[in-house]
Amino acid sequence: MAILRKLKEKLxxxxxxxxxxxxxxxxxxxxxxxxxSKKQMLGTEELAIEKTKFSHPExxxxxxxxxxxxxxxYGWDKIILQVRDPWWIHAYWEVRxxxxxxxxxxxxxxxxxxxxxxxxYDVSQVIFNGxxxxxxxxxxxxxxxxxxxxxxxxxxxxxxxxxxLLLPNGxxxxxxxxxxxxxxxxxxxxxxxxxxxxxxxxxxRLYGMGFGLGRSSPVGKVWQERVKRALFSGVLASPGMGxxxxxxxxxxxxxxxxxxxxxxxxxxxxxxxxxVQDREIKLRPDGTFTLRFALPDGKQVIPVKAVSSDNxxxxxxxxxxxxxxxxxxxxxx
Amino acid sequence: MRSLKMNKGYLCLVLHGHLPFVRHPEHEDFLExxxxxxxxxxxxxxxxxxxxxxxxxxxxxxxxxxxSPTLISMLSxxxxxxxxxKHINRLIELSHREMERTAWQPHFQRLAxxxxxQFCSVRDTFERYNRNLVNAFKKFQDLGKLEIITCGATxxxxxxxxxxxxxxxxxxxxxxxxxxxxxxxxxxxIWLPECGYQPGHDEILKEAGLRYxxxxxxxxxxxxxxxxxxxxxxxxxKGTGVACFARDLESSKQVWxxxxxxxxxxxxxxxxxxxxxxxxxxxxxPYIHPDxxxxxxxxxxxxxxxxxxxxxxxxxxWAREKAAEHAGNFMFNRQRQVEFLYDFMHKKPIIVSxxxxxxxxxxxxxxxxxxxxxIRKIACDQxxxxxxxxxxxxxxxxxxxxxxxxxxSWGWKGYSEMWLQGSNDWIYRHLHAASQRMTELAKGxxxxxxxxxxxxxxxxxxxLLAQSSDWAFIMGTGTHTSYALRRTKExxxxxxxxxxxxxxxSLEEEWLSDIEYKDNIFPxxxxxxxx
Numbered sequence: 001m002a003i004l005r006k007l008k009e010k011l012x013x014x015x016x017x018x019x020x021x022x023x024x025x026x027x028x029x030x031x032x033x034x035x036x037s038k039k040q041m042l043g044t045e046e047l048a049i050e051k052t053k054f055s056h057p058e059x060x061x062x063x064x065x066x067x068x069x070x071x072x073x074y075g076w077d078k079i080i081l082q083v084r085d086p087w088w089i090h091a092y093w094e095v096r097x098x099x100x101x102x103x104x105x106x107x108x109x110x111x112x113x114x115x116x117x118x119x120x121y122d123v124s125q126v127i128f129n130g131x132x133x134x135x136x137x138x139x140x141x142x143x144x145x146x147x148x149x150x151x152x153x154x155x156x157x158x159x160x161x162x163x164x165l166l167l168p169n170g171x172x173x174x175x176x177x178x179x180x181x182x183x184x185x186x187x188x189x190x191x192x193x194x195x196x197x198x199x200x201x202x203x204x205r206l207y208g209m210g211f212g213l214g215r216s217s218p219v220g221k222v223w224q225e226r227v228k229r230a231l232f233s234g235v236l237a238s239p240g241m242g243x244x245x246x247x248x249x250x251x252x253x254x255x256x257x258x259x260x261x262x263x264x265x266x267x268x269x270x271x272x273x274x275x276v277q278d279r280e281i282k283l284r285p286d287g288t289f290t291l292r293f294a295l296p297d298g299k300q301v302i303p304v305k306a307v308s309s310d311n312x313x314x315x316x317x318x319x320x321x322x323x324x325x326x327x328x329x330x331x332x333x
Numbered sequence: 334m335r336s337l338k339m340n341k342g343y344l345c346l347v348l349h350g351h352l353p354f355v356r357h358p359e360h361e362d363f364l365e366x367x368x369x370x371x372x373x374x375x376x377x378x379x380x381x382x383x384x385x386x387x388x389x390x391x392x393x394x395x396x397x398x399x400x401s402p403t404l405i406s407m408l409s410x411x412x413x414x415x416x417x418x419k420h421i422n423r424l425i426e427l428s429h430r431e432m433e434r435t436a437w438q439p440h441f442q443r444l445a446x447x448x449x450x451q452f453c454s455v456r457d458t459f460e461r462y463n464r465n466l467v468n469a470f471k472k473f474q475d476l477g478k479l480e481i482i483t484c485g486a487t488x489x490x491x492x493x494x495x496x497x498x499x500x501x502x503x504x505x506x507x508x509x510x511x512x513x514x515x516x517x518x519x520x521x522x523i524w525l526p527e528c529g530y531q532p533g534h535d536e537i538l539k540e541a542g543l544r545y546x547x548x549x550x551x552x553x554x555x556x557x558x559x560x561x562x563x564x565x566x567x568x569x570x571k572g573t574g575v576a577c578f579a580r581d582l583e584s585s586k587q588v589w590x591x592x593x594x595x596x597x598x599x600x601x602x603x604x605x606x607x608x609x610x611x612x613x614x615x616x617x618x619p620y621i622h623p624d625x626x627x628x629x630x631x632x633x634x635x636x637x638x639x640x641x642x643x644x645x646x647x648x649x650x651w652a653r654e655k656a657a658e659h660a661g662n663f664m665f666n667r668q669r670q671v672e673f674l675y676d677f678m679h680k681k682p683i684i685v686s687x688x689x690x691x692x693x694x695x696x697x698x699x700x701x702x703x704x705x706x707x708i709r710k711i712a713c714d715q716x717x718x719x720x721x722x723x724x725x726x727x728x729x730x731x732x733x734x735x736x737x738x739x740x741x742s743w744g745w746k747g748y749s750e751m752w753l754q755g756s757n758d759w760i761y762r763h764l765h766a767a768s769q770r771m772t773e774l775a776k777g778x779x780x781x782x783x784x785x786x787x788x789x790x791x792x793x794x795x796x797l798l799a800q801s802s803d804w805a806f807i808m809g810t811g812t813h814t815s816y817a818l819r820r821t822k823e824x825x826x827x828x829x830x831x832x833x834x835x836x837x838x839s840l841e842e843e844w845l846s847d848i849e850y851k852d853n854i855f856p857x858x859x860x861x862x863x864x
Contacts (some may be wrong), residue, residue, distance in 0.1 A: 046589055047745045050689060051810050052604065052696045053352075054368060054803075070825055074766045080496055082761065083740060085748035092762050147758060179496055182532075184555060184740035184748070191558040195735040199574050202731035255642060261434070261613060277436070292434050292616065300437060 079163045079178040086155035086186035091118060092147035093163050095175055103165065103173070114165040116141045119172060120150055123180055124157040130174070138166065155186040260323055264302060265290040271309040277302055297323050340681070342671030343721040344711070345578065346704075347547065347687035349524050350377070351401035351488055353803035353820075354854050358412055362623050365816055369407050370420045373466065374631060375694040377408075378455045379701040381462075381469045384478065387708060394478055394708045395720040398470065398690065399524040401484040402511045403801070405467050406854045409515075414464040421459070424631060425452045427620045431608070431632065434616075440646040444634050447649060471516055480722040482522035483512045483543075486855070489800030490752045492531040492740060493761060497768035499775070500800065502537050503793065503863040507855055509541045514857060521724045522546060527752070527802050528580070528687075528743035535570040535577075545576035545723045547687055552741035553579035561734055565674050565682035567726065571737045578723050580743065583670065584686040587663060588697075595659040596697035599637045600651045603644055604696060606635040633698075656699040660706035668717045683726055684718075687743075744806075757808040763825050767796050768863075770832045775863045778835075787849065788840050789860040792831040794852050796863075799824035824852070 079093035104111045118141055121133035141148065141163075152159055159181055164174040268274060270287035283289050293300075299322040307314045352372055357363040387394055400408075407413050431445035462468045473479035485491065486507035494500045505523070512520045522545045523538060530548045538546060550564050560568055564579035588594055595601075609621050609630040621628050635644035636652070667684060674682035693700030711720055727733075744751035753761070774789055781789060799821055807817035827848050834840045 044745060045594075046689075046743070047751070047810070049589060049692055049696050050806075051812075053689070053691050054365075054807055054813065068822075068826060070763050070822060071829070074762075080761070080765060082493055082496070082749070082753060084750050084753050085746060088750075090753055090758060092758070094762070147762075181495075182740075185557070186555070188555060189557040189559050193558050194561055195558075195571070196732055197569055197574060197735050198731045198733075199569070202727065259613075261616075279436075292430075294435050294438050294441065296437055 077176050079161060079176045081159065081161055081178040081181045083181050083183055084149065086183050087152060089150050089152055089159055089161075089181060089183065090147065091150060091161050091163075091178060093176060093178075094146065095163070099175060103175075107165075107167075110167060111165075113168045114173075116143065117162075117164055117166045117172065118148060118150065119162040119164065119174075120152065121160045121162070122152075122154065122157055123160045124182075128160050128180065130177075133160070152183060155183050158182045258325075260295040260325075262293045262295040262300070262321055263290060264293070264304065264319065266304060266317075268306040268315075269308065273307045273309070275303075275305050295321065295323050297325050339716075340719040341675040341717045342667075342681045342719075343683040343726060344667055344671075344718045345395075345397060345683055345685045345721055345723055345726065347397040347399070347524070347685065348380070348690035348693065349399045349484075349687060350404055350690035351399060351484060351526075352404050352407065352691065353801045354403040354406060354487060354798060354852075356407060356410060356413055356853075357851075359851060364622055364628070366413065366416065367420075367628070369413060370417050371629075371631060371695055372404075372691050373408075373417055373459070374421065374424070374452070374455050375698070376691050376701070377466050378458050379694045380690070380704075381458060381466065381473075382454070383701055383705045383708075384469075384473045387705070388473070388476060388478065392709055392712045394712065395480070395722050395725065396478065396708075397480045397482060397522070397722050399482050399484050400467070400470060401488055401524075401526075402486045402508045403488060403854065405511070405515055408467050409465045410853075411464075417459065418456070418464070421452055421456045423620060425449065425456065427630065428452055428632065441634055444647060444649075445632075448632050467515060474516065480522070480724060481512075481516065481520070482524055483508045483520040484524045485526040485800075486511065487797040487801045488526040488803060489797070490527050490529045490742070490749070490802035490805065491525060491534055492529045492742065492749050493752055494764075494768065494800065495531050495534075496765055497772065498534075498537065499772045499863050500768040500796070501534055502540070503771075504797065504800070505537050505541045505543070506862040507793075507797065507858055509543070510857070511855060524687075527806075528552070528741070529749070529802075530577075530738055530742070531740055532737050535573045535575040538575050539573040543575065545578060545727065547578050547580065547685065547723075548738055549580050549741050549743040549747060550582050551747055552738045553577060553736070555739035555741070556736040557739070558736055560736055562678055562680070562682070565678065565684065566680065566730070566733060567683070567723070568734045568736045568738070571735050574735075576723070576727055576733065577738050578683070578685045578726075579738075580687055581670075581684045584663070584667065584684060585688070587666065588686075588688060595655075595663075595703065596700070597637065598655050598659070599639055600648070600655045601637055602633055602647050602652065602698040603635045603637045604633070604698070606633055606644055608632045608634065652699050653702060656702040657706045660703050660710055663703075663707055664710050664715065664718070668715060671718050681730075683721065685723075745809075751809050752802055752805040754809055756811060756814070757805040760805060760808075760821055763821075764796075764800060767799065767825060767828050767832075770828075771796050771860075771863045774832065774835060775861050779861070784840050784842055784845070785835065786860075788831050788835050788845055790858050791845060791849055791852070792828055792835070793858055793860040793863055794854060795824045795828040795831065795848070798852055798854065799828065827852070 073094050075096060077095045077099055079091055082090050084090050107114065118139040119136050120139065121128065121136045123133050126132050126134070139148065139150065150161070161178040162172075162174040163176050164172055166172050264276065265288070267286075267288040268283070270283060270285060272283070272287070274281055274283060274289060276291055281289055281291065299320065301318060301320050303316055303318040305314065305316040352368050355363070355365045355368060357366065428445055428449035432442055432449060435441040435445050459466070470479060470481060474481045485504040487504070489500065489504045491501050491504070494504070508523070509520060519542050521543065523543050525534075525546050525548070528547060528549050530546070530552050535546070545567065553560050553564055553568055556568065560566075564581055567576045567578045569576055586593065588596070607629040609617060610627050617627070617630075618625065620630055634646055636647040638645045670684060671682055693704065697703075708720070711718060741747055742749060742751070771793060774792060778785065778789055804817040804821045808814050
């Protein structure tokens with residue numbers, strides 16, 4: 001009971017705290033609350049790494065036709081809510097044109113003075129019947145919008161949204177009502193009651209192993225004592241979590257890379273034996289060959305020796321190549 | 334040798350292995366299939382080689398690994414296996430040419446030789462398991478070293494399917510029966526795709542016979558009531574008793590943080606310098622994309638070196654030494670953590686360290702070596718910590734607190750924003766419509782055969798494929814999004830047409846056969862699980 005009272009007080013406090021900021025917020029405005037900075041840091045780093053799993057440049061695959069488009073609507077009236085995080089929920093909806101036509105017919109001229117509204121209800125711990133929400137707030141929507149991010153400002157609460165028309169006289173007509181969603185808490189729960197269990201089959205195994213009951217009764221008692229004594233207020237989390245700045249993509253400065261490779265090629269009788277720098281190489285069927293070397297600075301002496309298949313003739317040609325790389329940089333002020 | 338001395342805590346290492354289903358028999362060569370080939374060369378086979386040597390050396394170990402149903406399906410697909418052989422043969426050819434080209438640069442020639450040896454041994458291993466690496470992982474599971482857990486059938490992000498729980502159920506049930514057909518027993522645990530937990534989904538896990546799952550830290554820390562032991566003991570979900578183990582952030586950060594994290598060490602291999610981009614165009618052209626676009630080949634010659642663009646050649650011995658040092662550091666930190674927690678909790682803590690498997694070896698080249706050193710050090714050099722699987726832990730510690738975990742994911746910002754933001758939120762309108770229609774079909778057609786049954790099964794395949802969180806993720810990153818867009822639309826359009834053709838009784842067998850041939854995942858699927 002004490003817990004319930006505590007819960008109620010806490011809820012009241014939360015509601016009070018959040019009351020003044022109930023404004024329709026555009027998606028472009030980011031959530032004002034820092035989302036668990038440590039977690040976020042790690043998350044961002046992981047995201048950058050995770051991306052490398054799909055690390056390929058985009059290939060210009062325009063030639064492969066993109067499939068046709070998905071339907072713009074499915075011909076039903078509904079609004080769906082999903083939770084993005086402890087503060088934000090997302091709504092998307094579809095309403096058939098004939099629904100608006102019917103309303104237009106019913107409301108006459110007044111229809112044109114109506115505003116399209118998302119009415120966001122806080123329905124925490126109630127079975128919502130349209131009238132028993134703790135509170136609600138409205139977001140005005142323009143005619144062509146079909147989805148919206150809603151800043152609820154209320155972690156750990158339940159939400160339901162009506163899409164409808166607000167008449168100039170303050171009357172609200174619900175067109176579609178959403179599912180109910182619950183935002184998660186953004187911190188530890190304030191409920192500290194404990195409940196423990198041993199699954200039936202695992203208990204049965206312990207029991208069968210011979211120290212079942214004997215162990216569970218006295219040890220269990222000691223355990224519970226200890227639980228009571230050791231009730232610590234904080235929740236265990238990893239110690240020593242500092243925040244670390246996220247590595248930014250390196251800035252692309254002006255740059256130049258130059259390297260040299262050397263191609264050595266030639267031809268001889270297809271059945272001759274050829275060595276280059278004393279290493280035997282393979283000839284193509286027509287007796288030609290090509291070798292390609294990364295060419296470092298310095299002098300390369302490259303004897304190419306061919307020996308006829310009958311071993312009676314031998315010829316050597318030795319290109320000598322040297323590379324000397326100079327680097328100059330100039331930065332104009 | 335397992336020491337007789339009592340340990341003070343447990344370490345549960347989890348590698349989450351997943352790639353989206355990418356298989357295009359209709360194209361000779363398809364760039365995105367490389368994701369799998371890179372995974373095989375750089376991650377899966379290096380891991381398998383480590384397991385082999387550990388078993389050979391009689392080192393006891395416990396490791397938990399997800400193999401997502403899409404990954405299993407690709408690893409055991411004959412077409413992709415054959416294509417992989419072509420891929421690795423091309424790499425071997427390239428490394429031969431590299432050895433020749435670098436004859437006057439001994440630094441680089443040594444590395445070219447290293448790659449040549451590595452690729453050849455990778456090919457040998459691949460052949461040794463009859464080209465199906467699932468056989469290898471199964472072997473280590475059967476030996477009791479590896480606990481393979483399942484995942485969503487196509488890695489759909491469950492919290493954003495919550496309005497149609499039938500889809501969550503289908504993701505879970507298809508995954509579980511697929512697992513059973515592959516491994517010959519039921520899975521005990523599941524990696525919720527993206528670690529995405531929505532309160533209540535444990536009911537579906539329970540129905541499917543799953544005993545445990547993992548969440549990110551705040552999934553348990555922000556649960557109700559407060560978890561007495563934080564993330565250092567599992568909890569049972571209220572109402573279902575399914576166990577939930579939460580990630581320890583400190584050990585995650587040690588591996589991934591760009592500041593304190595290991596992979597940023599200057600001696601490790603630089604991921605962004607690949608000869609596919611560095612070498613002269615005509616030379617490298619046969620080994621990059623047939624369209625002529627430069628891509629990563631996997632041959633990289635430089636070490637991280639430091640900030641800035643000037644990079645020094647990679648020295649494998651230095652990197653290996655660092656990996657050993659980092660493994661020692663990781664173990665040391667876990668020992669201190671366990672000692673601290675043991676005194677505090679009066680109970681043996683379990684530290685859960687999950688990582689994305691593909692980033693070991695692919696992103697962090699020395700990652701598999703690090704893991705090898707870590708496992709060996711834990712087995713031989715200390716008594717405080719013991720490697721354990723989640724299930725073994727539960728057997729030894731069956732009494733745990735009961736709470737309701739909180740909505741959470743391990744994605745950017747910890748909730749659903751990665752998959753629900755301006756660039757990808759439009760997909761849910763269509764995905765949910767398809768889910769609703771799929772339920773309608775499953776309820777409307779309870780007993781079917783022939784063409785109709787095939788069409789209904791294919792409809793579920795298309796829906797599942799459209800649900801892969803990878804597509805929304807890629808759209809969310811904002812780069813190279815066209816493939817993700819294309820896949821989302823393609824599967825949804827196929828689904829929509831199937832739905833309409835089924836409803837109007839106008840199925841065309843030829844078209845159906847064509848998409849069955851293209852999207853051939855889960856041959857034994859039963860559409861009736863979508864209820």
